[in-house]
Amino acid sequence: MLATKAILALAIGAGVAAAADKPAKHAPAAAPASKNTPASGTKIPTGVKLNDADAKPFMLDSHSYNGLRSDDQFGYLFTHFTSTDEQVYWHLSDGDDPLNFSPLNHAKPILRNNLGSKAARDSFICKNEFTGKTYLIANNQSLISPPQDYQAAYIQNYTGIVVFEAKNDLLTEWSAPHLLPIAPKDSLHVFAPECISDPAKKQVLIHWSGATARDQTQRIYGAYTTDFHSADKPFLYFTDGPNGVGDMTLFKLNFAKDNAKNSSYVRFYRSDADKYAVRGQISDNGLFGAWRDILPLNKSDPVTIDPNTNNQGPLVYKTHRKDQDEFLIWVKDAGDGYEAYETENIRMLPYTRKTAPYFPQNFEQGQVIGLCRKQYDAIKAKFYNSGRRRRGIRLDELVGLADVA
Numbered sequence: 001m002l003a004t005k006a007i008l009a010l011a012i013g014a015g016v017a018a019a020a021d022k023p024a025k026h027a028p029a030a031a032p033a034s035k036n037t038p039a040s041g042t043k044i045p046t047g048v049k050l051n052d053a054d055a056k057p058f059m060l061d062s063h064s065y066n067g068l069r070s071d072d073q074f075g076y077l078f079t080h081f082t083s084t085d086e087q088v089y090w091h092l093s094d095g096d097d098p099l100n101f102s103p104l105n106h107a108k109p110i111l112r113n114n115l116g117s118k119a120a121r122d123s124f125i126c127k128n129e130f131t132g133k134t135y136l137i138a139n140n141q142s143l144i145s146p147p148q149d150y151q152a153a154y155i156q157n158y159t160g161i162v163v164f165e166a167k168n169d170l171l172t173e174w175s176a177p178h179l180l181p182i183a184p185k186d187s188l189h190v191f192a193p194e195c196i197s198d199p200a201k202k203q204v205l206i207h208w209s210g211a212t213a214r215d216q217t218q219r220i221y222g223a224y225t226t227d228f229h230s231a232d233k234p235f236l237y238f239t240d241g242p243n244g245v246g247d248m249t250l251f252k253l254n255f256a257k258d259n260a261k262n263s264s265y266v267r268f269y270r271s272d273a274d275k276y277a278v279r280g281q282i283s284d285n286g287l288f289g290a291w292r293d294i295l296p297l298n299k300s301d302p303v304t305i306d307p308n309t310n311n312q313g314p315l316v317y318k319t320h321r322k323d324q325d326e327f328l329i330w331v332k333d334a335g336d337g338y339e340a341y342e343t344e345n346i347r348m349l350p351y352t353r354k355t356a357p358y359f360p361q362n363f364e365q366g367q368v369i370g371l372c373r374k375q376y377d378a379i380k381a382k383f384y385n386s387g388r389r390r391r392g393i394r395l396d397e398l399v400g401l402a403d404v405a
């Protein structure tokens, strides 16, 4: 029973989880080979080059043009929800510091979903590189209203996600939300939706942690879209045999080197085979390529990002350091919020645990994107009204912040 509860808690990405048990030190004997199920037989060409027009600097960095060196890159945005209010909250980095953040909008929501579940958990921003439009998508589910236990939340039988469309490239103006059905008809849930432009298909791949009445183990499903108002037929994107996987995040590596590398990607996910720890894989030939495990040099070291188990909700972004490729990977420890890991070689474990005084560690699952200077300045001008740096403290400790301005 406890095990089931833990699985569900992790799947949902909720720090409110019962996961009170402090995870034990995890020292796996051997790395289980992850089996990748390629999608739906579609033959996807590799090595497709994006149009030069798409590569102009006024772009989101982290999930669209990571690896593109631009002097314009400045600042980071953390989008997330809180355990007491399942709406879209933002933190902005303190200057170009990739680890220290301050809450925006008096620590009140930036966007609210008033449709369906009336909640927007697990928010994620992505740009459709082929139309230039940016979207924020989220999980159409509430665990607070009405109160749900995880068992019930796992089988809520919904198929869609919440979509907001940015009205400008500065990310300061957004449309009202709409719901986009993406999952199979007998879907049990659509957790942790994310999206990424696929240059091989010139469409956006939306992917999520799902399960169906037919196959109740959590796996990663995908569906392509162009306009975020309709999506193609869903398919199974990633499974690990009989083991559950969830909370997958995909990140495109080395845009500038694509021609040589044929689109390298990294993905991190919650591996139920590894006692719900987060591990990673690399593909050097596209989103449907030959994915292989990211492993430690020393075979005695853990194969997971965090040597502890019981974590989830990974996010990855690239820092703006010009001299080399430096990545930050955040892993959500069920209960304690995010922990940050840094690496200059994302292809090899272990990564280095990082701490920072204003790291926003107690917030719920989301994403960090790199900004350009204009976006940073515009977001700060519009939403940074407290003028106060705040630690990553719990939202209930922030009561009264609105009076500070």
Ligand SMILES: *[C@@H]1O[C@H](CO)[C@@H](O)[C@H](O)[C@H]1NC(C)=O
Residues within 6 Å of the ligand: 045, 046, 047, 259, 260, 261, 262
């Ligand atoms: C990249 O893809 C192109 C076109 O499919 C192919 O001709 C080329 O050999 C590939 N390069 C590498 C390094 O795999």
Ligand SMILES: *[C@@H]1O[C@H](CO)[C@@H](O)[C@H](O)[C@H]1NC(C)=O
Residues within 6 Å of the ligand: 155, 156, 157, 213
């Ligand atoms: C969802 O469907 C399952 C059967 O697949 C059922 O057991 C469950 O009660 C349904 N949940 C809701 C909230 O309707």
Ligand SMILES: *[C@@H]1O[C@H](CO)[C@@H](O)[C@H](O)[C@H]1NC(C)=O
Residues within 6 Å of the ligand: 115, 116, 117, 118, 140, 141, 156, 158, 159, 160, 161, 179, 180, 181
């Ligand atoms: C959104 O969530 C609500 C509340 O659970 C549900 O009734 C509705 O069917 C969902 N819609 C989609 C498209 O997921």
Ligand SMILES: *[C@@H]1O[C@H](CO)[C@@H](O)[C@H](O)[C@H]1NC(C)=O
Residues within 6 Å of the ligand: 298, 299, 300, 301
């Ligand atoms: C590998 O790690 C183990 C356990 O931490 C340690 O005892 C051993 O010395 C390491 N081996 C190398 C070659 O570093």
